[in-house]
Amino acid sequence: AQTVTQSQPEMSVQEAETVTLSCTYDTSESDYYLFWYKQPPSRQMILVIRQEAYKQQNATENRFSVNFQKAAKSFSLKISDSQLGDAAMYFCAFPANTGNQFYFGTGTSLTVIP
Amino acid sequence: ETGVTQSPTHLIKTRGQQVTLRCSSQSGHNTVSWYQQALGQGPQFIFQYYREEENGRGNFPPRFSGLQFPNYSSELNVNALELDDSALYLCASSSAIRLAATDTQYFGPGTRLTVL
DSSP states (O other): OOEEEOOOSEEEEETTSOEEEOOEEEOOOSSOEEEEEEEOTTOOOEEEEEEETTOOSOOEETTEEEEEETTTTEEEEEEOSOOGGGOEEEEEEEEOTTSSOEEEOOOEEEEEEO | OOSOEEEOSEEEEOTTOOEEEEEEOOTTOOEEEEEEEOTTSOOEEEEEEETTEEEEEOSOOTTEEEEEOTTSEEEEEEOSOOGGGOEEEEEEEESOSOGGGSSOOEEOOOEEEEEO
């Protein structure tokens, strides 16, 4: 069965500093995408970044980047120059074998300290 | 903004009642998925519809049912509500049938359902 694990229920970071959120997963798929979503108090789930599993290069979107270790099935999110607006729940997600649904982790609550 | 809307924003029902939640997908998105997000948890997949047909289902009982319409709107119906059905219900639309191959899902803001 597919699983996704976020082992950090809560994290905090000083404004302008860097923080890394961890995610591990298990799948038998060989070609898939991995996603990080952000859910602020407004509840809207917003895509932060995605990684294509067959690409060795780690994805980067402005201040957000991933460290993708396919063999270890690890997909961590690094947020550089943290801003107050980054405070939110962050969910790691990946598609199931059937390709018709996503599995989400339990989330990491990120607090940004001014 | 993702272009996906949901209504109502909040809803309060009593145990045993029935509820209908609505979602309007992005134009051109033929796939819609529904998720249940309990407080403090990640979203759990309920089911997916593609071109008005159910195309995948998670571990939810038959009293959770759905409809998708040609105008990119969809519904989630829950019968015989239970206290544990209290949650945030999210819909997400996509342009591809197989989410593993698609770029992304676009989520609506959710409907907060409270069952008393």
